[in-house]
Amino acid sequence: MNRNQRARVMLALVGLLLASCSDDALAGIGAGPSDWISVSMPSTTVAPTTTLPAAFGVNDVTWFNDTLVEEVPDDPEQVLEVVRDRRSGDRFVQVSMAELGTVLPEVEIPATSVEPITHLTSQLVFESGSSDLNNDPVAAFGWWSAEPYTQSRSTAQIAVLTVALDSDSEDIGDSDLTCDRFPDREPCLTTGVGADTQWQFETATGITSLWYQEPYRYELFIRDSVEADLADRMRTSFIDIGSVLAEREANPPPSTTTTLPAG
Known part of the structure; x- marks a missing residue:
């Protein structure tokens, strides 16, 4: 075989090799292992996380006394008679929000x-x-991070x-809306203007806010374990009980059972 014949043979062999490396011929490369080895292919899907909101409505907590009575009379005196029977000599008496x-x-x-509030208690005071x-x-309310009276108040x-x-x-006039009104409660500062004025008194465990709204004086203590911005939201979001009860009636929570603390 002369030199020209050998060159033609070599060109033919190169052509055959190139044809064998087409897309179809390469398609199976790398597929074999996953066909016979039981391997879970990685997923790029991330499971959603559920985070409780830091602030929520008063109807989203458990009302500890909500099931003390099934029906509440419309007459306040009749309600008080029922509550007195429940009193057992105590001044602070557990009552439902409806009562x-x-x-x-x-x-x-x-x-x-x-957060971290989960329960609400309500009391009338005799x-x-x-x-x-x-x-x-005349009345008191407590917000708890656990079932009330199962852990210490502190x-x-x-x-x-x-x-x-x-x-x-x-x-109360504008001249009274200063910390001079409470000289024995220091440190003190005021927030708000006019009828929206609140006095705030710092203690070792939290801040007490005081304000007036005829005919009542309100004092709200919030522990310093609550983040400051959340505490401010709680202090400035007041609503009358009638509106709260109306919302509760429109969107009733799951039924619960209340066990009153001994004594």
Whole structure:
């Protein structure tokens, strides 16, 4: 075979090799292992995470006393008779929000609850040794991070609101809206203007906010374990109990059972 013949043979062999390397011939390369080895192919899908909101409505917490009674009379005196029978000599008596709203319909509570709150308690307060309601305070509310009275207040009671009938709420002028009004409660600062003024008193465990709204004086204590911006949202989101109950009736929560604490 002369030199020209050998060159033609070499060109033919090169052509055959190129044809064997076409897309079809290469398609199976790398597919074999996953065909016979049980391998889970990685997924790029990320499972969604669920995060509880830092602030939520008062109807989104468990009302500890909500099932004390099935029906509440429209007459406040009838409600008080039922509550007195439940009293057992205590001044602070657990009552449902519906009972408290019937007796004191103008009382307001924070519309916003914040983490880590899960439960709300409500009480009417009676005079010592009397069947009459007390004036200062007349009602009290507690916000808890666990089922009430199963842990110490210093651990689980996150916020406390007391409501007092106070004649001073009727005639407070702008000149009274300073910390001079409470010389024995320091440190003190004021926020808001006019009727929206709040006094804030710092303690070792939190801040107490005080304000007037005729005929009541409100004092709300929030522990310093609550983030400052969340505490401010709770202090400035008040709504009357009647509106809260109306929303509750429109969107009732799952039924719960209440066991009153001993004593």
